[in-house]
Amino acid sequence: MSTTYIVVTAVAAFMVAFSALSVFIKAPWVTQPLTEYGVPxxxxxxxxxxxxxxxxxxxxxxxxxxxxxxxxxxxxxxFTGALITVIRARSYAHVAWPMVYAAPAVAALFLA
Structure with a gap:
């Protein structure tokens, strides 16, 4: 197991955990777009x-x-599903965010 893999995995886990916490505390920067996208x-x-x-x-x-x-x-x-949801909602200004969160997890997959 390489140091790079450990660091990338830790970054991915931190980012995904932050994203989860943002939903749990109903942070406005998360809840407002979810409402706009039509997510119940x-x-x-x-x-x-x-x-x-x-x-x-x-x-x-x-x-x-x-x-x-x-x-x-x-x-x-x-996050692929999140990307599809953003595109279907035609919220093109937000397209990058699901990819930003998915990128470290995908990188960890390739490093594994």
């Missing part, structure tokens, strides 16, 4: 839990590679 409020907690599980899985993957692999794939798929 009843989904927000589940989306936050999915991101939190992804962050925990990325960290656990440092010791159990299969869990890290599954978490990395899950996080990549989650």
């Amino acid at each position: 409020r009843s989904w927000w907690t589940w989306l936050g839990l999915a991101k939190a599980a992804g962050a925990v899985g990325l960290v656990a993957g440092l010791w159990i590679p299969a869990i890290g692999l599954a978490a990395g794939i899950g996080v990549a798929l989650y």
Whole structure:
């Protein structure tokens, strides 16, 4: 296991955890776009839990590679869905954000 992999995985886990926390505390920079995209409020907690599980899985993957692999794939798929949601809502100014959060997780997958 390389130092690069550990650092990239830690950054990915931190970013995904921050994203989950932002949903849990209902930060306006998250809730306002979710409302604009048409994401039902009843989904927000589940989306936050999915991101939190992804962050925990990325960290656990440092010791159990299969869990890290599954978490990395899950996080990549989650943010792919977020990207599709943003595009379908025609909120093109926000297209970069799902990719920013997905990039470290995808990089960790490739480094694994």
